[in-house]
Amino acid sequence: MLTKGDKILIVCVLLFSIFILFIFYVYGLDKSPTYALIEVNGKLYQKISLGDNGQKLKIEVPGVIGVSVIEVDKNRVRMLDSPCKDKLCVLQGWIEKGGGMIVCLPNRVVVKIIKEKKDEIDGVSF
Incomplete structure (x- = not known):
């Protein structure tokens, strides 16, 4: 049976x-x-470097159906405008963590955030 002290410790x-x-x-x-x-x-x-010393810029990217506008704000990225019909890529909002991704399928534009690892060892290496 748990005492009052055990419950407080937990x-x-x-x-x-x-x-x-x-x-x-x-x-x-x-x-x-x-x-x-x-x-x-x-x-x-x-390829754009992100971080606290990163840049603030807007990039016009020519896609398959038109020009997508991507906004970079130091350590985060978003799709500001796109010629696609539904604009789901614009509604995605800001991404800032490694592995984050914005995809505009109709325009075939992909924005992803990656972290560069120096000594990356996979599961097969010893």
């Missing part, structure tokens, strides 16, 4: 664990360089 450990996870989520420990890759029809169009 609650304190859980709160501390949640606090630590929150800190890792907000600040993160990964300081590797982050890039935004813009691809048109499966081919690399432009």
Whole structure:
């Protein structure tokens, strides 16, 4: 049977664990360089360095059905305008974490964020 002290200890450990996870989520420990890759029809169009020292710019990307406008704001990226009918890529909003992706299928424009790893070891390597 759990005593009052056991319950207090369990609650304190859980709160501390949640606090630590929150800190890792907000600040993160990964300081590797982050890039935004813009691809048109499966081919690399432009690679942009992101981060606190990053640029603020708008890029016009010629796609299959027209010109898409991509906005870069230091460490985040979004599709500002696109010639596609539904504009789902525009509604996606800002992406800023590694692995984030915006896809405009009708215009065949893809924006993705990648983190560059220096000594990446896959599951097969020893």
